[in-house]
Amino acid sequence: MDRRTFLAVSAATAAGTLPGISMVKAASPVEIQWWHAMGGKLGEVVNEISTRFNASQDAEKITPVYKGGYEDTLTATIAAFRAGEHPNISQVFDAGAATIIAAKGAVVAAEDLLAEAGVAFDPNDYIEGVRYFYADSNGKMIGMPFNSSTxxxxxxxxxxxxxxxxxxxxxxxxxxxxxxxxxxxxxxxxxxxxxxxxxxxxxxxxxxxxxxxxxxxxxxxxxxxxxxxxxxxxxxxxxxxxxxxxxxxxxxxxxxxxxxxxxxxxxxxxxxxxxxxxxxxxxxxxxxxxxxxxxxxxxxxxxxxxxFIGGAALFALSRKPAEENKATADFFKFLSSPEIQYYWHKETGYVPITNAAYELAKKDGHYERFPAAEIGIKQLNDRPGKWTRGYRLxxxxxxxxxxxxxxxxxxxxxxxxxxxxxxxxxxxxxxxxxxxxxxxx
Amino acid sequence: MQSSRFDSPLTPYFLLLPQMAIIAIFFLWPAAEAIWSSFFLEDPFFGTRTFVGLENYFEALTSADYRRAAWFTAIFTLIVALGSLALGMWLAVAADNVLRGRSAYKTVLMWVYAIAPPVAGLIGVMLFDQHIGPLVDFVGLFGHKMKVGVNWWDTAIAMMIVATWKQIPYNFIFVLSGLQSIPNSVREAAAIDCRSSVRRFWTVIFPLLAPTTFFLLVINITYALFETFGIIDLMVKGEPGNNPKTLVYKVFLDGFRGNDLGGSSAQSVILMILVLVLTIAQFRLLERRIHYK
The missing domain is CATH 3.40.190.10 (Periplasmic binding protein-like II)
Structure with a gap:
């Protein structure tokens, strides 16, 4: 089989699953797409988070789409990007981070996206181990840490x-x-x-x-x-x-x-x-x-x-209208809220990415019930060294x-x-x- | 034979057009694209290309991993193509001789053909699972701890068994219909001349089946080279590791998993040439010895 045929077909399929963006009117919510690699139980939690976001307001609507494993999701994203049919958000795993970050102009840095949308953002809200892995050499966050593990x-x-x-x-x-x-x-x-x-x-x-x-x-x-x-x-x-x-x-x-x-x-x-x-x-x-x-x-x-943290981050893809980027920024903010982070952490075992969520989990007594659930985050907060920030290859x-x-x-x-x-x-x-x-x- | 003429000399071309269009769009154009991109390094996101000449080919052919994959592909193809042919033929001859409940046997033997390759792969994964696989337990009776996914040969053999199993019914169906086209008079005459059914098979039936066998051999080789992809991917659970892999699977890994479009294209062009040469050789060498009626 030839790669291009496949690319064309998958892009066409991707296009078919997109909701009618052109039909968006002032009254109807701004729709954004989120491609992810979370199957099974994890997928259910992703759907639940999306449902909660959609229920929290009327102006924006996110649709999560499961695209297979991490590699499949990245390949589908690339194919769709070339066809101009890419989603607003794509989940890219640690080993694929260099590919998407090196593609200058394919991604809007999470930090810029949030700033443009006027959403308050402070990198220090994030736990240290998570902060740098998807950042550039100046420490600017490119990807939004999502499912982080170690x-x-x-x-x-x-x-x-x-x-x-x-x-x-x-x-x-x-x-x-x-x-x-x-x-x-x-x-x-x-x-x-x-x-x-x-x-x-x-x-x-x-x-x-x-x-x-x-x-x-x-x-x-x-x-x-x-x-x-x-x-x-x-x-x-x-x-x-x-x-x-x-x-x-x-x-x-x-x-x-x-x-x-x-x-x-x-x-x-x-x-x-x-x-x-x-x-x-x-x-x-x-x-x-x-x-x-x-x-x-x-x-x-x-x-x-x-x-290092493993797992994946969410990348906001470029070439999208400003109103959709605003919706993506709002969703990122929603996703980092302590309640959602704690819910995600509790249901899946992935570490909470913000200090506030970690505190909430502690306050709720989660680690007294499950001491093992705290190991990951404690290890990520262990003493830092010169070479513990991550890698980009x-x-x-x-x-x-x-x-x-x-x-x-x-x-x-x-x-x-x-x-x-x-x-x-x-x-x-x-x-x-x-x-x-x-x-x- | 009666010859007929079209009113206009263009009509036959016009009638061929849909077929030609399909070939051009789905075969020639992608093939040309693959050849073209095999000379470049291509950025996956933007399609920006850097011309590198034959570097991608050179790299593929000099890599130890590629040579190992080529070697495995050769063994794998040989065993799967001949194995499924031999077993399919054996079962067809046996089923052909059954008098009672013939159709029940046939149905059961053809059944496997309806199984989609991914499902066959999954069944293989379960049969050979290190922890719960019944075939692993069975081999264990002979004192060998089979470790599919760890031991290269164990994995290779498991892949060959599943790939062969999946292709047996196809061979079975064709050989069976081939057998049914051999006139009874020929069989009866042979039976009078020779008592040994084995000898009768090799001297009379097998030569008469030659066109079917040749066709199946070509199909089986194509199957083993290209269509076993899904089975292999499932059996290695998407993680190639140090498991045996075929050349087609390697094209997929480099292109889709690794996003190295140029390198992957070069490998698929090499495969294209290989299959072309193989098919020409088969027709040249083997077909001459086969007599169609």
Missing amino acids: PIMYYNEEALKKAGVTPPKTWEEFEEVTAPALKKAGYVPMCQSHLPWIFTENFHSRHNLQFATNNNGFDGVKGTKILVNNPHMRMHFSRFKNWIDNGLFGYYGTGWGDNQAAFEKGEAAMWLGSSGSFGGLLKSTNFPFSATFLPYWKKVTEKPYRT GYYVQIRDVMNREYGRIISGETDVDTAFATIEKEANALLDKFARTVGG
Whole structure:
């Protein structure tokens, strides 16, 4: 199949789903579209938030449209943008952020959008870890943080009790104490669901290591080089491979769910997943579980640093009439209100993005009922370092695929750690260079 | 044969026009676009292009990942095309020999054809699930812990099984109708000459089925190369990782997932050339040996 045909077809389909914008009259509300990647239960919450916004006033109406996974949503947005049929708001995930931010003129910065619409905006309302990830190098917020999560460690309380251990704070503790005890108790001690996210990007943040040149990629696309091929990463993956070979760590492939399932079935005692998985785990497990912070290597850093946010942000696309931009700004404001943020946080497990929402959750006693729900936000508020702001790398979806491929090959024994990291470095830098030339940075 | 004439020499062209228009719009134009964009780096949002000559081709052909995908595609295509043909043919011959309840067998065997590829992929995902897959348990009886999505060969074999399974009914239907067109007199004459049904099959029935077999081989190869895409995407759960992937799946990954339009176009042009060469070769080499009635 040819890409263009597909683009044309999907753009045409997209056009078909747009409401009659031309028919908008003074009396009828200004309609805006929101394309998102939140399926299942998350999608229901998105719909509920939209319904509440529409019910809160008469002048504006938002329609959420589910466009599939994160990659599908980004591709659909790009196709629609080229056809001039794009939505007002598109949800773009962490790894796709560079693509949409580098497309100068495709996006109206959230901060500008809010300022133009006369909506009060103070970046300091947002929790620190969230503030910078979707911002430019000057700290101006481009994307509106929406579903923010960070990798944390879940553990099966029964399993740990049975093995007589507590959740490990450091990887040293894990490999010397926790994992052998859990193995002896008949468990797969630990598994994880996303090697590039948890063991690569956040590994750098947790240990305050530089992830890429050009200020982790924030300062521009030209000449940016990835710095994953460093001694700490190679050490970590050597140990990781060793754990797998000795039954101290389980690996069930690149699929997120396959690894999570091992934890849900009680096979694996601990699982590194997203803070946003909390709501789902409450339903899918039948044993008491809790969560704590992502372990770190004591030999790399005496005390750990905060992690990056994952998840996605909402981007306001350009080439839209001012009245629609005003509606988008109003919706962003509504979305960041403490009540809505708390509702979103409570229902899904994604972290609240504003301090006010966090306070509201605390006041409401949410964390007394579910202490694990607070881990993500606490970890995001851990001590900052020079390299904990985030990263901005182009063609990053492909770079993650390269990492996953090489990590998988390390685990299966098709390659060794040194060769794999050399390959990742070479291929990732080639992709970064290609991206710089593609967007003409 | 009686020949007929059109009143105007333009009429036949006029009548061909709808078909030609469809070919031009849906095949030639996109193909030309793919060739054109394969020489550029293209910004996904604005379509701004930078001419890079043959760089995209050079990059694809020199990448280790591309070579691995090409190698897997060759094995995958060979096994799926021949496997589904052999199994489909075997089942058709067996069903053809059944006297009682023949139509029930046929219906059951054709059934799978009605399953949409994504559904087939999902069934495959469940059958081979690491935690709950019955086929994983079955293989476990022989002492092998099958890990689809982790072990390259386990994943490759699971993909081949699901892709072959999906294509068997198609082969079954065509071989069965091919068998029914072989006159009974021929079969009876053969039965008098030779007692071994296996030998009768290879010396009489198989050669008579040759046109059908050849047609199916071409179709199966196209199927394995292009239409197994959905099955593969579902079985790797959209995350390629270090799983085996076919060339078409790689085109999709780079183009749709990665938004690298130029590189993805170059790869699809390479595929186009490959299929063209393959089809010409098949017709040149194989068709000569086949006798249509």
